[in-house]
Amino acid sequence: xxxxxxxxxxxxxxxxxxxxxxxxxxxxxxxxxxxxxxxxxxxxxxxxxxxxxxxxxxxxxxxxxxxxxxxxxxxxxxxxxxxxxxxxxxxxxxxxxxxxxxxxxxxxxxxxxxxxxxxxxxxxxxxxxxxxxxxxxxxxxxxxxxxxxxxxxxxxxxxxxxxxxxxxxx
Numbered sequence: 001x002x003x004x005x006x007x008x009x010x011x012x013x014x015x016x017x018x019x020x021x022x023x024x025x026x027x028x029x030x031x032x033x034x035x036x037x038x039x040x041x042x043x044x045x046x047x048x049x050x051x052x053x054x055x056x057x058x059x060x061x062x063x064x065x066x067x068x069x070x071x072x073x074x075x076x077x078x079x080x081x082x083x084x085x086x087x088x089x090x091x092x093x094x095x096x097x098x099x100x101x102x103x104x105x106x107x108x109x110x111x112x113x114x115x116x117x118x119x120x121x122x123x124x125x126x127x128x129x130x131x132x133x134x135x136x137x138x139x140x141x142x143x144x145x146x147x148x149x150x151x152x153x154x155x156x157x158x159x160x161x162x163x164x165x166x167x168x169x170x
Contacts, residue, residue, distance in 0.1 A: 011122045012038050012050040018134045024141070034113065035106030044144045046116045048137070049103070053081040053122045056103060057096040060084070081123040116144045 007029055016039065019026060026048075030040040037047035051058065059079035078084055084092050107117050118140055124133040 007038075009050070009052070011052065011120070011125050014125050014130065015039065015048065015050050015120055015134070015137075018130075019137075022134075022138065024138075033115070034109040035103075037117075041141065044116070044141050045114060045148055046118060046141060046144050047110055048118045048120065050120045051103070051122065053079075054083075055096070055099060056121075057100045058082050058121050058123065060096065060100075081121070116140070 016026070016028075019039070024041065025043075027040045027042070029036055029038065033040050033047055035047065035049070038050045039048035040046075041048070053059075058081050060082050061077055061079075082096075084096065107119075110117050118137055120133065120137060123129075
């Protein structure tokens with residue numbers, strides 16, 4: 001596990017190259033943003049997480065306890081892109097479960113602070129799916145941008161409507 005790095009991974013580089021080639025500018029691993037996302041786009045108020053399917057338990061159905069945590073003794077099913085090792089299974093289930101819990105907590109904190117989150121999974125970056133996935137990311141970025149600046153513009157449009165009404169009465 002010492003050879004596994006959290007920055008500059010191949011899936012992250014694919015997303016970064018695509019964004020850069022399409023004119024999007026970003027910052028990497030900003031420590032001041034909760035969860036330290038892989039890509040931060042302040043202009044869009046968006047944090048992009050590029051998650052590995054294994055490390056973050058993509059499509060793995062983990063049983064939930066009443067307080068939201070995982071139960072280790074329950075059977076956990078593998079997904080198509082995330083196979084939990086059979087050796088030392090309890091350790092891996094616990095590790096993946098904790099990663100998933102931490103991810104959800106980070107997403108919640110970001111939403112509370114007014115940030116949008118986009119999660120791109122490793123399996124979505126295969127050559128056949130790459131363009132479709134990145135178009136969805138681009139669409140989400142544009143929606144985020146519009147939602148931010150429409151809120152700001154509504155503050156300035158209200159007085160203009162009042163002036164128009166006053167002009168019509170004369």
